[in-house]
């Protein structure tokens with residue numbers, strides 16, 4: 001799965017766990033209520049909406065690379081009758097190419113950076129979009145994230161009829177450690193940077209759709225249509241009950 005082929009409406013419906021994390025990260029961002037804030041990797045806009053609630057006189061620039069996520073976010077945030085009209089802009093853009101017209105006062109990003117391989121370039125683009133002194137809070141998958149779950153998936157993928165579709169496959173995730181991320185943020189020009197890992201085991205309410213849309217999306221999309229449901233049956237059987245995902249989150253608190 002690349003940044004682009006998400007299913008925005010499925011994600012919007014089932015991403016309760018990500019919304020919980022979003023609320024937690026937003027809780028770390030001090031806001032007066034009149035700032036201009038970037039939501040980097042806004043998905044379907046549920047976390048963006050929480051940011052807008054904290055900014056009665058402020059504005060949000062919401063950026064995502066996926067067309068399906070961008071249209072879900074536009075529908076949620078800028079549709080007819082939206083209470084946020086005029087205070088939010090939803091842009092389709094790769095964060096590695098990010099260039100904003102005006103610098104923002106703060107940046108939030110949740111559940112996004114592990115989908116991006118080049119963190120040096122990512123942090124440089126984010127730093128360049130911020131005014132000096134601005135706050136940057138983020139969380140994404142970190143070192144050790146879903147190791148257990150991926151090992152169940154690997155066991156299934158090693159077998160026929162799946163193995164032939166994964167011969168030259170390279171996992172798309174970048175689960176970075178705390179220290180290296182701190183160094184990268186400093187190198188990108190952040191004056192302060194603190195990063196830490198935190199285990200966050202979670203039990204999704206609808207495990208099958210959750211795994212298929214989010215966690216195992218890259219595996220599922222690699223398979224031909226006719227093998228996808230069978231693959232999900234096999235992985236769910238390998239995991240057993242209850243389905244607890246061994247998430248580990250990498251947290252970022254930095255100042256431009």
Ligand SMILES: C[S@@+](CC[C@H](N)C(=O)[O-])C[C@H]1O[C@@H](n2cnc3c(N)ncnc32)[C@H](O)[C@@H]1O
Pocket residue numbers: 002003004006015018019022040041042043044045046047063064065066069093094095096109110111112115116
């Ligand atoms: C799991 S979703 C998180 C969405 C939202 N922040 C949330 O917490 O619900 C990850 C998002 O990152 C976006 N993404 C991944 N790589 C990206 C890139 N290089 N540029 C912009 N968006 C990207 C995907 O399109 C997807 O919408």
